[in-house]
Amino acid sequence: MRRRDFMGLTGLAAGSLFLPSLPGFGGTPVDVGRMLEQIDVAVKKRLADAALNAAKSAGASYADARVGRYLNQYVFTREKQVQNIVNTESYGVGVRVLVNGAWGFAATNDVSEAAVAQAAREAVSIAKANARLQKEPVNLAPQRGYGEVSWKTPIEQNAFEVPVKQKVDLLLAVNAKAMENGANYVSSTIFQVNEQKYFASTDGSYIDQDVHRIWPTFNVTAIDRASGKFRTRDSLGTSMGLGYEYLTPRAQDKIAGPAGTGVVGYKLRYDMLEDAALAAKQAKAKLTAKSVVPGKYDLVLDPDHLGLTIHESVGHPLELDRVLGYEANYAGTSFATMDKLKSGNFKYGSPVVNIVADKLQPGTLGAVGYDDEGVKTGEWDLIKGGVLVNYEKIRDQAQVVGQDHSDGCCYADSWSNVQFQRMPNVSLRPNPSKLRVDDMIKDVDKGIYIVGAGSYSIDQQRYNFQFGGKLFFAIEKGKIAGQIEDVAYQSNTQEFWNSCAATCDASDYRFLGTFFDGKGQPPQISAVSHGSATTRFNGVNVINTARKIG
Known part of the structure; x- marks a missing residue:
């Protein structure tokens, strides 16, 4: 293992400690430059055809292939510090087949036509074995093929193209805003995902999709040092199928809560700085709030x-x-x-x-x-x-x-x-x-x-x-x-x-x-x-x- 790979993997593990749970944490550490590279759709089509042709030749009545490239970036901060920055990539092909009324599936991260064809043959072998035990055959609803089509999340700004420094500066500003308004501790994070998915099937579809998601979040803690009590308040932003424009506030996206609450809701744009300031004040107010009567x-x-x-x-x-x-x-x-x-x-x-x-x-x-x-x-x-x-x-x-x-x-x-x-x-x-x-x-x-x-x-x-x-x-x-x-x-x-x-x-x-x-x-x-x-x-x-x- 190269030193660079070792440092990336240990950094990945350390970063995960600052999350409540991250079951989707996966892939191989990769630099930002590589994350911006694109795979030619013609390459994906050749890989998919290799899988479909091999599956049909081996006896599949139906087959589909998914060529997937999954990119993740996580930026972690706490108070005035950057805790970790993680970039991961996962790339491979999964092949699903139907043989004698039973499913079979195999996958490979060797993205060569020969390896993908071999995965398809393995999927057929698995399906044949499953068919011996399956009591009722799989009955697929009919589905017409769409030919070569594409779809992309309608984003305005690809979050992966935004410099990491810009994201770090935003998170540190969020932390500072919370501390200015009474928080004793604060951590903040930006998660972003890009799924580059290519689907092909024996129905005649070749579908190329580019899916983007983003989740900015934080947690503030306020402490009453005299009593030892503490209260927290998480971000009221949410994860969205948008690009980095989600973090560019617009007045029309702010929804005022009921009079007397100070609550602000957000639609398709999120003011993370405003929410951090409110969160600190509301966490402090929790310390002296009355307990509910059942x-x-x-x-x-x-x-x-x-x-x-x-x-x-x-x-x-x-x-x-x-x-x-x-x-x-x-x-x-x-x-x-x-x-x-x-x-x-x-x-x-x-x-x-x-x-x-x-x-x-x-x-x-x-x-x-x-x-x-x-x-x-x-x-x-x-x-x-x-x-x-x-x-x-x-x-x-x-x-x-x-x-x-x-x-x-x-x-x-x-x-x-x-x-x-x-x-x-x-x-x-x-x-x-x-x-x-x-x-x-x-x-x-x-x-x-x-x-x-x-x-x-x-x-x-x-x-x-x-x-x-x-x-x-x-x-x-x-x-x-x-x-x-x-x-x-x-x-x-x-x-x-x-x-x-x-x-x-x-x-x-x-x-x-x-x-x-x-x-x-x-x-x-x-x-x-x-x-x-x-x-x-x-x-x-x-x-x-x-x-x-x-």
Whole structure:
């Protein structure tokens, strides 16, 4: 091992210590200059054809090849110091085949035509072995080929082209702003991802996609040295399917929270400096905030909070592979079983609950032109007027619910992993009529306004749950009555969504994203966003997380 490689790998490991979790940390250390190089699409097509031709010659009835190049950059800082800067690259080819009604898969990081053809033959051998044990053959929904097409995340500024120094300067300025406003400690990070994905199949598709994502985040800590108490507040920005322009603030992207909270939300642009200053002040205020009195409250949930609840209580239980029990060993099953869909009248939520799945919304993490089976992406209803109407599906699941096409939900997090069914963007539609947050709060006699995703717990069927948050404000007789602490709410999915009383209009609509949604064995991660406007839920049980039981 060369000294340069050793230093890069040890630096990578050290940098990961400053993250709460980074399951997607992978690839080989690489310099910035190489990250800006592009691979000729003609080269990718030759590799894909080598795989497809070898698979067909070996007996595959269907085959697809994914040529993937995955780039990651992580910049870590704390107070006045740069903790680490990490660049990684992963490049290879994965080949999936169907033989005698069974799947086979193999992959290689040797990106030569001979090696890729050999991987295809290995995939066929695996499929033939699987076919001896498989009881029912795979039944793929039909999919036409699209020929040679391309899609790119509609970014304004490639984050990988922005000098590292510019990113470091921004993060150190964020840290300074937090310290100036009362933080005792602060750490900040920028993560960025570029997936260069080329998909080809025996259906006749050759799809070249360039996917970009970015996640700027920080954590501030305020300490009361007399008591030893400390409180934190994370960033209210989120991960987005955008370029570096996400970190260029615009006035039209700022959404003021309810009067008396000082909260600011962000749409497609994020003011990291402003948020850091607010975070320090709000973390300090937490130190003296009153502890919540347990009981029933009307909850007014900010989009930066509600996105996680949507993810766990709607996005996951409506994955069809989970419903069918395919994920029972690792990720669990779902309470939203097939009989509930077939009944045609299962009341998942109140009549104001309209939840849509999509892979289209600009700026979202899940936005792509085509999924990892070459299916053109779209939008479809999951819950309409409160009633369960559909699931999230891929090609070999469509026939289970009598559907003749895939929803375009197939994804693999690397060329080295087989693609399977993953969650699309799942979002709550806003109110078609005008309703602002302050107007919503006027109708609340006893309630809590909750901002930011916090800790949570949910059972293996995605039914009984508990959610916390980052910031909590008491609502008394239609007005904000100050910051409170130690709040978590408990409910079950159906009870909770049936308590949904109102949503704000589209002017308040924002996204919460996650880079690291884990699923599968061996585990893979995916990135999705959840859109919503501020939403009210009536009569929800709230507990005090600081009180001891017994």
